[in-house]
Amino acid sequence: VIELASVTRVYEMAAESVHALRGVDLEIRAGELVSIIGPSGSGKSTLMNLIGCLDRPTAGTYRLGGTDILGLDDDALARLRNRHIGFVFQSFNLLPRQTARENVALPLRYTGASASERTQRAEEALARVELKDRMEHRPDQLSGGQKQRVAIARALVTKPSLLLADEPTGSLDQSTGREILALFKRLNAEGVTVVIVTHDPAIAAETHRQVHIVDGRIVADERGAG
Amino acid sequence: VIELASVTRVYEMAAESVHALRGVDLEIRAGELVSIIGPSGSGKSTLMNLIGCLDRPTAGTYRLGGTDILGLDDDALARLRNRHIGFVFQSFNLLPRQTARENVALPLRYTGASASERTQRAEEALARVELKDRMEHRPDQLSGGQKQRVAIARALVTKPSLLLADEPTGSLDQSTGREILALFKRLNAEGVTVVIVTHDPAIAAETHRQVHIVDGRIVADERGAG
Ligand SMILES: Nc1ncnc2c1ncn2[C@@H]1O[C@H](COP(=O)(O)OP(=O)(O)OP(=O)(O)O)[C@@H](O)[C@H]1O
Ligand SMILES: Nc1ncnc2c1ncn2[C@@H]1O[C@H](COP(=O)(O)OP(=O)(O)OP(=O)(O)O)[C@@H](O)[C@H]1O
């Protein structure tokens, strides 16, 4: 479902060019459970933003579900994202003046769901990550791991077919992290394609395939474990 | 050096009161290397903010280095913090419009150091966390783990006698995380009191003492390992 070919991403700054991705070839089929591993600064979030259609490559091609992503304008890209992709951001990206429930309900506004339906689905999503008793809290009234779980709930509320999670357990204790991984594996068993960036070898070991990135290049792609 | 007695912290909200800390007694002597462990939402960051004089308890007493913290006004508190405490925040708290170097140099402004001295010390601190080649980047031009390392460098630049690190390796790969832990242990060997909140059992195992928090209470306080 994901086909990246010779993808390059350069960040142009005033005094330097940062080559964050250098000729990446990557194919991920529908229904796979993949982890992306690599050192700090190696290009993982950059790669996830490209896969999630939040950014465009400097060079190379990207086909998602057979569609040439680079041929789409921004509106078409936004509609595709909203309909099919759930993204858990490394820094959560919650709206500071909205409650947890409002943050989680937000992606449903583009689906034509009624207000009461949006509220109910947001509450169910928050219950799934054990935050039923924090629904009225705004982000500055939540702990780090609670914010991370709100970000996870928001990524899942539209029932996406592609889940992209950028270090989804970095702020969680081990027990809560295992619950989140179990939730992702259940979704994968139901057919959701799941791609997880993680620094936790225990999480990577539970995925079916581990893609290793160093300095903007894929250096290894291993199946097994999980 | 840290003496918390019967410390309580309640967050008052419109519709509820959150009892984040419930009668905490904790003593940490100068030069100790302590980890604080517990589930998401159990009160660890709240406790760190109190220890770091960034927040005041709802009830109870806090003596730091023999000084009754609750008797100090905000200016005296700020001076004490700036002189003695280095704080690595769970969400980094970097200034978005300043470069990495400017962010790290900021705490030195209150020490009377000259501009060139501040710049040099900031660069040394960034070199210690392997970010020499990212000094000109602003936070939105840094990866998650790079932002975390800038926060660490900033906490160390004033050479504090008390280092408080709230999940300092949550965004780091294993190898970089070990380097940061080794740096903290070196500082501890030089006499710095180090308190680390961590979800990583490997990090907790390398400290001399592990304080366990659940639901706002200390439930265990173990010496050994490390
Ligand atoms: N907007 C930007 N402008 C310039 N450089 C950037 C920008 N965003 C990221 N970079 C640089 O590109 C490189 C890759 O960043 P990226 O965020 O993809 O890393 P990462 O693998 O996710 O790291 P981490 O594990 O620390 O989150 C880093 O060295 C970073 O400094
Ligand atoms: N400003 C606030 N107003 C209301 N409740 C708050 C506020 N800040 C924190 N809380 C609540 O207090 C409890 C303790 O929060 P704290 O940030 O100390 O947890 P933590 O142990 O650091 O968790 P984590 O491991 O997820 O970072 C949480 O349940 C949180 O929802």
Ligand SMILES: [Mg+2]
């Ligand atoms: Mg990243």
Ligand SMILES: [Mg+2]
């Ligand atoms: Mg916390």
